[in-house]
Amino acid sequence: MVLIVESNISNKVEDKFFNRHSNLEKSPLPKSTKDGKDYLNQISSPSIDFKKKSVTNYAGVDFKLYYHLIFRAIQALVQQPEVADNFVHKGVVKVSQNTESKTRIYGKLYECDWWLKTEKLLPPMNNLLSVILYSDATIFDGIGKTSGHPVFLTLGNLVNRI
Known part of the structure; x- marks a missing residue:
């Protein structure tokens, strides 16, 4: 729909394309490109x-x-x-499962001493948010002629699997 809007393709041409190339009994696409454009314009x-x-x-x-x-x-x-559903709001202290050894385990950002100390300095009802930015070169085509350096953003308040 974004391509249709940006390219200013007429409704009749696009409706014929959707109907001809759709092999589904019930199409997830809007009934007409006008409906699709209206839907896109409502999304913020x-x-x-x-x-x-x-x-x-x-x-x-x-x-x-x-x-x-x-x-x-x-x-x-x-x-x-x-x-x-997996966001960590407060720091966590992890200790070894071995009852003889009270060894502290560090693995995630929100398990470190700095996190716990900084949380104590925050006003009530406030939490830390760890924003991690990193960049890595990537190739956009199969030949290797077009590359870029996207900047990725993730949150340190999440477990690694997320």
């Missing part, structure tokens, strides 16, 4: 809207940065049911 989701900024121009080529505002990206992450 940070996960859909990227901002675009021209960073530089080299040899006549504009290099653009596509991004989300960090606050919006965090908001989109926290709204995911899988994230919300």
Whole structure:
């Protein structure tokens, strides 16, 4: 639907395409592209809207940065049911299962001493949010000619499997 809206494709052409190439008894697509466009216009989701900024121009080529505002990206992450159900609000102290040895176990960010000490300094009803940003080069095509450096965002308040 985003391609239809951005390319300004007519409703008649797109409706014929959907009907001809749909092999489902009941299509999950809207009955018409007009309905689809109306539905998209009602959605206000940070996960859909990227901002675009021209960073530089080299040899006549504009290099653009596509991004989300960090606050919006965090908001989109926290709204995911899988994230919300596994979010760690308070620091955790883990001790070895061995009853003879009272060895402290450190594995997650929210299990460290710094986290526990910092929590005590926060006003009541406030929690720490660990925002982790990292970048890694990736290739966008199979030949290796097009690459990029996306910045990934995750939250330290989540268990690794999430």
